[in-house]
Amino acid sequence: MEKRKYYQPDAETMPVEEIKKLQSEKLVEQVKHVYAHVPYYKKLMDEKGVKPEDIKGIEDIHKLPFVSKSDLRDTYPYGLLAVDLADCVRIQSTSGTTGKRVIAYYTKHDLDIWSDCCARALVAAGVDKEDVVQVSYGYGLFTGGPGLNDGSHKVGSLTVPMSSGNTDRQLTFINDLNVTCLCCTPSYAAYIAESFKEKGISPDQISLKAGIFGAEPWTNEMRRTIEKGLGIKAYDIYGLTEISGPGVSFECEAQTGMHINEDHFYAEVIDPDTGEVLPEGTPGELVFTCLDKEAFPLLRYRTRDICILVREQCSCGRTFIKMKKPTGRSDDMLIIKGVNVFPSQIETVLLKENYSENYQIEVSREGTTDVFDIYVELLPEQFDDTVKSIAEKEKALKGAIKAMLGIVPNVHLVAPKTITRSEGKAVRVIDKRKLVD
Numbered sequence: 406m407e408k409r410k411y412y413q414p415d416a417e418t419m420p421v422e423e424i425k426k427l428q429s430e431k432l433v434e435q436v437k438h439v440y441a442h443v444p445y446y447k448k449l450m451d452e453k454g455v456k457p458e459d460i461k462g463i464e465d466i467h468k469l470p471f472v473s474k475s476d477l478r479d480t481y482p483y484g485l486l487a488v489d490l491a492d493c494v495r496i497q498s499t500s501g502t503t504g505k506r507v508i509a510y511y512t513k514h515d516l517d518i519w520s521d522c523c524a525r526a527l528v529a530a531g532v533d534k535e536d537v538v539q540v541s542y543g544y545g546l547f548t549g550g551p552g553l554n555d556g557s558h559k560v561g562s563l564t565v566p567m568s569s570g571n572t573d574r575q576l577t578f579i580n581d582l583n584v585t586c587l588c589c590t591p592s593y594a595a596y597i598a599e600s601f602k603e604k605g606i607s608p609d610q611i612s613l614k615a616g617i618f619g620a621e622p623w624t625n626e627m628r629r630t631i632e633k634g635l636g637i638k639a640y641d642i643y644g645l646t647e648i649s650g651p652g653v654s655f656e657c658e659a660q661t662g663m664h665i666n667e668d669h670f671y672a673e674v675i676d677p678d679t680g681e682v683l684p685e686g687t688p689g690e691l692v693f694t695c696l697d698k699e700a701f702p703l704l705r706y707r708t709r710d711i712c713i714l715v716r717e718q719c720s721c722g723r724t725f726i727k728m729k730k731p732t733g734r735s736d737d738m739l740i741i742k743g744v745n746v747f748p749s750q751i752e753t754v755l756l757k758e759n760y761s762e763n764y765q766i767e768v769s770r771e772g773t774t775d776v777f778d779i780y781v782e783l784l785p786e787q788f789d790d791t792v793k794s795i796a797e798k799e800k801a802l803k804g805a806i807k808a809m810l811g812i813v814p815n816v817h818l819v820a821p822k823t824i825t826r827s828e829g830k831a832v833r834v835i836d837k838r839k840l841v842d
């Protein structure tokens with residue numbers, strides 16, 4: 406049977422003018438809903454002097470106030486709920502380790518939209534009813550497992566609800582069940598590829614064809630490493646708990662950015678310092694508005710993710726605007742010796758120079774000076790080298806990183822298997838300065 410090209414073709418290929426019209430209609434209703442049911446929003450809008458009747462279409466969205474994580478913390482746990490609690494059927498929560506967790510609520514309708522978005526992502530990655538989908542994102546409060554699980558049910562694929570961890574069992578199930586699509590974080594996918602290699606199983610002996618990886622920033626170099634290691638095509642997927650979970654946007658076969666599910670979410674990019682809306686093609690902070698969620702409909706939510714929006718005709722036929730790979734979160738950006746550093750820049754250099762994807766960045770302070778260390782694991786075949794040749798490699802890598810960032814780190818090439826592997830979101834940065842500040 407021929408595979409579907411789209412999960413919901415009417416929505417996914419809707420002409421741009423129709424998308425705008427739909428967004429306008431939905432926004433007008435959403436603002437009325439929120440103003441009437443969430444006193445906190447009413448207060449924010451009243452303070453800004455904007456009434457629901459001022460919002461006549463999507464072009465008026467800039468009149469609405471922004472909300473950010475601090476609003477969610479201030480209203481924890483029920484303050485932004487826009488329906489009766491009795492109408493909610495699920496919560497999910499962020500993986501945040503500091504401060505109060507964010508709790509997102511869902512009605513049946515909200516779960517339905519969310520799983521549709523994930524189903525769109527799966528079909529865009531070539532998945533259909535005949536496929537076997539192993540969901541190796543964490544299940545539970547984290548949205549990754551439940552989101553892809555329900556999306557895979559909607560597509561009608563056989564779903565293997567593995568959750569993360571127990572890597573040996575992951576490999577066994579993949580090959581015993583002829584799994585064709587793997588869903589997990591890119592760092593875990595790289596670990597799974599490494600584990601197959603260690604068992605002497607080559608990419609052509611692995612049943613997988615596609616992978617849907619997200620929940621953390623990853624570079625195109627990392628994509629190629631995973632694609633080669635597992636013999637698959639690797640698709641990006643983006644989302645956040647506050648807006649629903651995975652599937653806010655997803656990649657198609659063109660792999661040139663992620664289509665935002667614009668019939669449900671309106672995206673803007675703003676200057677993080679001034680709040681000014683930036684034109685398409687300019688990097689800035691992503692802001693999302695939930696157009697038709699019922700229980701927890703955030704309006705103009707500041708994600709802190711830095712990225713670029715591009716509307717271009719896509720070879721896949723989808724008309725939804727694309728977001729380029731986020732380069733990181735504005736709060737993940739390190740300032741080292743006065744220079745802005747994103748961990749993804751370092752990842753790009755390491756993989757281009759043929760080092761492994763297992764690395765950790767450590768920043769500390771001696772007196773008033775920042776100390777910048779990068780630990781990079783050698784591949785087993787690189788480890789036989791002599792001390793002299795390792796010192797030469799460290800020097801060369803220092804130079805490559807300096808060329809990218811303008812500052813020189815201390816590079817430490819360490820033995821294979823010395824850096825802890827990630828089964829979920831990888832911890833790439835240890836910033837010890839935060840402990841002293």
Ligand code: DLL
Nearest residue numbers: 500549619620621622642643644645646650651731
């Ligand atoms: O990570 C939802 C998700 C699950 C997305 C599975 C994709 C796959 P949170 O735990 O709330 O939700 O974290 C959201 O993770 O604001 C980004 O900073 C980051 N993030 C998510 N997807 C990507 C991606 C889930 N594809 C935060 N690329 C977001 C880069 C991503 N960063």
